[in-house]
Amino acid sequence: xxxxxxxxxxxxxxxxxxxxxxxxxxxxxxxxxxxxxxxxxxxxxxxxxxxxxxxxxxxxxxxxxxxxxxxxxxxxxxxxxxxxxxxxxxxxxxxxxxxxxxxxxxxxxxxxxxxxxxxxxxxxxxxxxxxxxxxxxxxxxxxxxxxxxxxxxxxxxxxxxxxxxxxxxxxxxxxxxxxxxxxxxxxxxxxxxxxxxxxxxxxxxxxxxxxxxxxxxxxxxxxxxxxxxxxxxxxxxxxxxxxxxxxxxxxxxxxxxxxxxxxxxxxxxxxxxxxxxxxxxxxxxxxxxxxxxxxxxxxxxxxxxxxxxxxxxxxxxxxxxxxxxxxxxxxxxxxxxxxxxxxxxxxxxxxxxxxxxxxxxxxxxxxxxxxxxxxxxxxxxxxxxxxxxxxxxxxxxxxxxxxxxxxxxxxxxxxxxxxxxxxxxxxxxxxxxxxxxxxxxxxxxxxxxxxxxxxxxxxxxx
RNA sequence: GGCCUCGUGGCGGAGUGGCUACGCAGAGGACUGCAAAUCCUUGUACUCCGGUUCGAAUCCGGACGAGGCCUCCA
Numbered sequence: 001x002x003x004x005x006x007x008x009x010x011x012x013x014x015x016x017x018x019x020x021x022x023x024x025x026x027x028x029x030x031x032x033x034x035x036x037x038x039x040x041x042x043x044x045x046x047x048x049x050x051x052x053x054x055x056x057x058x059x060x061x062x063x064x065x066x067x068x069x070x071x072x073x074x075x076x077x078x079x080x081x082x083x084x085x086x087x088x089x090x091x092x093x094x095x096x097x098x099x100x101x102x103x104x105x106x107x108x109x110x111x112x113x114x115x116x117x118x119x120x121x122x123x124x125x126x127x128x129x130x131x132x133x134x135x136x137x138x139x140x141x142x143x144x145x146x147x148x149x150x151x152x153x154x155x156x157x158x159x160x161x162x163x164x165x166x167x168x169x170x171x172x173x174x175x176x177x178x179x180x181x182x183x184x185x186x187x188x189x190x191x192x193x194x195x196x197x198x199x200x201x202x203x204x205x206x207x208x209x210x211x212x213x214x215x216x217x218x219x220x221x222x223x224x225x226x227x228x229x230x231x232x233x234x235x236x237x238x239x240x241x242x243x244x245x246x247x248x249x250x251x252x253x254x255x256x257x258x259x260x261x262x263x264x265x266x267x268x269x270x271x272x273x274x275x276x277x278x279x280x281x282x283x284x285x286x287x288x289x290x291x292x293x294x295x296x297x298x299x300x301x302x303x304x305x306x307x308x309x310x311x312x313x314x315x316x317x318x319x320x321x322x323x324x325x326x327x328x329x330x331x332x333x334x335x336x337x338x339x340x341x342x343x344x345x346x347x348x349x350x351x352x353x354x355x356x357x358x359x360x361x362x363x364x365x366x367x368x369x370x371x372x373x374x375x376x377x378x379x380x381x382x383x384x385x386x387x388x389x390x391x392x393x394x395x396x397x398x399x400x401x402x403x404x405x406x407x408x409x410x411x412x413x414x415x416x417x418x419x420x421x422x423x424x425x426x427x428x429x430x431x432x433x434x435x436x437x438x439x440x441x442x443x444x445x446x447x448x449x450x451x452x453x454x455x456x457x458x459x460x461x462x
Numbered sequence: 463g464g465c466c467u468c469g470u471g472g473c474g475g476a477g478u479g480g481c482u483a484c485g486c487a488g489a490g491g492a493c494u495g496c497a498a499a500u501c502c503u504u505g506u507a508c509u510c511c512g513g514u515u516c517g518a519a520u521c522c523g524g525a526c527g528a529g530g531c532c533u534c535c536a
Contacts, residue, residue, distance in 0.1 A: 013466090031536080033536090034534085039536090040535095040536085042535080042536050043535095043536055044536085045536065046536055047536090076534075077534075078534075160465075160466085160531080160532085161465065161466075162464075162465050162466090162531095162532075163464095163465095208534090209534045210534085230536065231535080231536025232466090232467085232530070232531080232536075233530075233531065233535060233536060234535090234536065235466090235531075236465090236531060236532065237531095237532085237534085238534080261536090262536070263467085263468095263529095263530085263536095264529075264530060264535095264536075265536080266529085271529085271530095273535095307474075307475065307485085308474085308475070308476095309475085309476075311467085312467095312468080312475085313467085313468075313528095313529065313530085315474085317474085319473075319474080319486080320474065320486095322486085323473095323474075323485065323486050323487095324485095326485090326486075327485070327486090333500090359476075359477095361475060361476045361477095361483095361484080361485095362476060362477085362483080362484085364475095364476095364484075364485075365475095365476070365483060365484040365485080366484090368484060368485070369484085426495080429495075431495055431496070434495085434496090435495095435496070435497085438496095438497080438498090447498065447499090448497090448498070449497095449498055449499050449500095450494075450497085450498080450499090451499085452493085452494095452500095457499095459499095
């Protein structure tokens, strides 16, 4: 008997038992990247968090009974600006950025979503939604634009819990003259000749920011679905406006039943920003030594991310990555990689922890417990499930050969000769000579281990 | 100004009314010629002030502090 999944719902600000609309097809939508630049480490958080949720849902409801949609937004004014700046076409920019993004998420151990729809392939659905909104009196065309009429929706502001009055009081932006209400937002806008555009009933134009998610979730998940996820900064205005568009277009009370939002990320105690120089992309962490003077395996980034509950703010530090790596190394030393018993159950302690609103910190604690109590097969299963198992990289044998791989044959011979000399000295109980050789090797970065069986193994110190 | 989070031991980080996780670092021990690695044991905490309660880190009120959103930034 599976435990009940409980998730914190931003809509109600409480932890609720999860009940899918259709257990035969649990449906989840997560806001994906706008492909104008490489994804940064803050972008990695929702990717990892909702991947864990996807894995859990598949475990609870069956692999064939979960549909996970994560979009690619490939039409946006930031894209246009960046392409112009770099002197390449929009298509070149979005293709290149998407390619890197796909490599990044894979390295982070994320399963591919069931569908990764692209905004540019859903223009027809966007137009259809806009037409419905106009027909039902929730939108109006003005000056080449189509705008959503916010006051036409009494429930507007439900998700972010702000009233129209509050927002007006805090407004500090100029209101475009063609807007009826100052909170009305753009569904469609006209494109100049040099801007990407599509023919529409309102002339050649392009979609506003929020409409693509309403269109893609509708196409792939239906008018209403179970879970909608994203970063907490998307609550307002993005998700609030998605709700307005979808609920009014389809005359539904809700767009998604459960809204989940991950907390923000800081880098070494400071907000990540280009001006502070602490802006770091996933690609840089994986492939360069920009952060902490070395590159980091995706599994380390993933585990470091999961140490903190997804709704808490997280401070991204070198120390946290080092600790995550130390944990992974220790676990891989003890996991039973040879077990091929697929019937091995995922330990209940892991499932139970995840069912408590994705308590991944508790999961990690339970993995430590499995490790300590010597449950090597359950340990492997848990690591695999969490997406941090990498035998080729973290197993003891792999590490030794990997680190030695770069050395010249000459150096290797030298090291082995010294070790043999030391073994001879030890056999003769010449401790002074033995320690001298060990120090000499240490100076070369070689760490010796005299194992119980009398053999001496060595590793390179990082 | 409005709305919303959050304040736990040296550090990271769970926990939502009684039983004081877990990891890293530290300390002690085992093993070792000595080490390293490994294993075992272990100390230290709930921002402050009121209130509710037999009992509060956990609930309520207030203060102070930190962060986020209200500007197409996850």
